[in-house]
Each structure stands twice: as C-alpha cells, then as structure tokens.
Amino acid sequence: MDETTSPEHLNPLQRFGLDVKRVRLGRKLTQKQLGKATGYSDAYVSMVESGKVMASAKFASGCDLAFGTNGLFAGMLRRIDEGDHPSWFVPYLNLERKASRILAYSTNLVTGIVQTDDYARAVFRTSNPRATAEGIEDKVAARLRRRAVFDLDTLLWVILHEACLRTVVGGAEVMAGQLDYLLTVAASPDVELQVMPFSAGVPATSTLPFTVLRFPESPTVLYTETRVGGRMHDSAQTVDAAVDDYDLLRAHALSPDRSLALITTLLKEYRA
Structure with missing residues (x-):
C-alpha cells in the first residue's frame, strides 16, 4: 500500500x-x-x-x-x-473489488451488491434495531459504494431464488423499486441475472447463499455467510465443489429472459 x-x-x-x-x-x-x-x-x-x-x-x-x-x-x-461493515466482512470487500467475476447465489434476500438504498435501509433497520438513524444511513451508503464494481471490467452473475423476490422487505413500494432496479442492472452487458423458481423444487445443490470470486491471476475464492459472520474458503477442493454447485444452479434456474419476465410480472403486482 x-x-x-x-x-x-x-x-x-x-x-x-x-x-x-x-x-x-x-x-x-x-x-x-x-x-x-x-x-x-x-x-x-x-x-x-x-x-x-x-x-x-x-x-x-x-x-x-x-x-x-x-x-x-x-x-x-x-x-x-x-462501523459501516462488520469486521468479518471487510476481507471479502477487499477481494470483491479485485475480482474479475462475481458469482452470487441468494436464497431469501436480494444480494447486497444490487440492493437499492430503500431496500438496504429496510434490511439494516430490521437487523440493527438499536442503531441510530445516522448509523443506518452510513451502512446504506457503504452498501451502495459496492456498486463501484460496475465501473470496472467485472462480470457479475446473480442467481436469486424466487423467495428473494416475494419476501416483502420494507413494503410494496420498496419492493417495486428493488425489482425495477434489478431490471435496470440486468440490462448491463456485464451482468447476468437468473431466478431460481419455486417450481424447480429443492435447489439442486446448496440451500444456503454463497459467492464465488474469480481473479485474473489469483486462485478462486468462496465466501459463505451465516448468522454469526462470514468466512472465506480457498482450498481447491472446497472451491471446486462450489463452482460445480453454481453450474448446477444456473442449469436449474430460469433462463435470463424468462427470469426478467418473472421479475416484470412481480413488479406489476407490487405496483398494483
């Protein structure tokens, strides 16, 4: 440095x-x-x-x-x-900014990097009930700063379980804004968005969210998160298994076009 x-x-x-x-x-x-x-x-x-x-x-x-x-x-x-991010999340952020590919799978909440400010605010208010209004706004601003990867040559691939789109966070208006933003993000040539529908049944692999980070000249890394914090994994066996899992999830999820069609339908329902 x-x-x-x-x-x-x-x-x-x-x-x-x-x-x-x-x-x-x-x-x-x-x-x-x-x-x-x-x-x-x-x-x-x-x-x-x-x-x-x-x-x-x-x-x-x-x-x-x-x-x-x-x-x-x-x-x-x-x-x-x-502060703005829990300490266990900071090492992940350092790597996220350097990744050439980010492969994210979310099961119940829209993944943070594509959250709107209103959606993130509602999430933080629920998860940090004792935080001050200023503290919440600092966390929201920090989350939105992660969008800086969109200005880099980073490919973002997001798979959202349908539950992420139907779990109401902050009310119908907030959800409408979030889904509208997903449609905007998905229009970028550097973003691929898929939805894992309820009709697919039990997910083909993991029932927990995870993220795979790939780098131009460094080994691929797996990030997993639980209620008590996040963890980075760099063992080849663990990372390879996660990459295989992500490939299966992509195969079982709706195609990008069908995913956007579902998001559009749900967006109309929230606006109604």
Whole structure:
C-alpha cells in the first residue's frame, strides 16, 4: 500500500494498517520489534499494515502498550467492528473489488451488491434495531459504494431464488423499486441475472447463499455467510465443489429472459 494514498480511498483495514505503520515509524520501531512487543511475527505486522488481514484485539492492545497510545488502536479496531461493515466482512470487500467475476447465489434476500438504498435501509433497520438513524444511513451508503464494481471490467452473475423476490422487505413500494432496479442492472452487458423458481423444487445443490470470486491471476475464492459472520474458503477442493454447485444452479434456474419476465410480472403486482 502506497503511504501517500489518499485516506478517503482506503478501506477501514487499510486505514488502520497505515496508522499502525505511521506510529511505528514515528517510534522508530521495525516490524520485527513491534511483532515481538505484541506477540506476533513481523510477517503478521506486515499483513496488518498493508490491510490484508484484520488485526486481532490482542494485537491492537499490544500496539497501544508498545506505542503508549492509551487505547487508541483498540478503540479504532472496535469502531471498525461496529462501523459501516462488520469486521468479518471487510476481507471479502477487499477481494470483491479485485475480482474479475462475481458469482452470487441468494436464497431469501436480494444480494447486497444490487440492493437499492430503500431496500438496504429496510434490511439494516430490521437487523440493527438499536442503531441510530445516522448509523443506518452510513451502512446504506457503504452498501451502495459496492456498486463501484460496475465501473470496472467485472462480470457479475446473480442467481436469486424466487423467495428473494416475494419476501416483502420494507413494503410494496420498496419492493417495486428493488425489482425495477434489478431490471435496470440486468440490462448491463456485464451482468447476468437468473431466478431460481419455486417450481424447480429443492435447489439442486446448496440451500444456503454463497459467492464465488474469480481473479485474473489469483486462485478462486468462496465466501459463505451465516448468522454469526462470514468466512472465506480457498482450498481447491472446497472451491471446486462450489463452482460445480453454481453450474448446477444456473442449469436449474430460469433462463435470463424468462427470469426478467418473472421479475416484470412481480413488479406489476407490487405496483398494483
């Protein structure tokens, strides 16, 4: 990471890592010395400073002791965890921005990268009942920033189970806006959209949502998510099985044209 990079263009992990590096250099400590002081290797310090891994609470507290910063880095880490994105999701975001292909399968909610602001707002209000209005808006803005991949040469392939389209989130007006946006997104040459209909029966493979990220020069990665957080998988066997699953889902889903026809029909129902 270039130390001269403008902070507003950095994600939370990169900003945290840059701050660690700046204070470490100000204290005239090497990565090896900081690693020894915090109980980690110099390689780990390097990964944190480059924003490639989420620092542990122990490392952040160790930095405060080594730097004499009185809880500064521990507090920064908590704010990342409580901020616009949960900490476990940040590593995925780092990879999503670099992917040449994003293959997403959703089972009950429209996948985040193609959500409208109203739909995302309704989702966040339900999942974060104690959050302030400002906190909700920050999360919505962060979700919409993920649309930046549309300005890159990234192919996005989305399979939505029909339940995603029929589960009413935020009311009929919000759903109408969401389905209308899906039709707009699907018109892009870099987006393929399919619907897995109820009539297909039990999904051919996974009943849980997952995302496959492919890269020009790096191994393919699988991302799965549960109620307690997300997880990245990079073992060849696990990733290959997920790619096979996605191929089966594409085969059993409606064709793109029939998918758009179904979305159009449901859109008219919501508007009625």
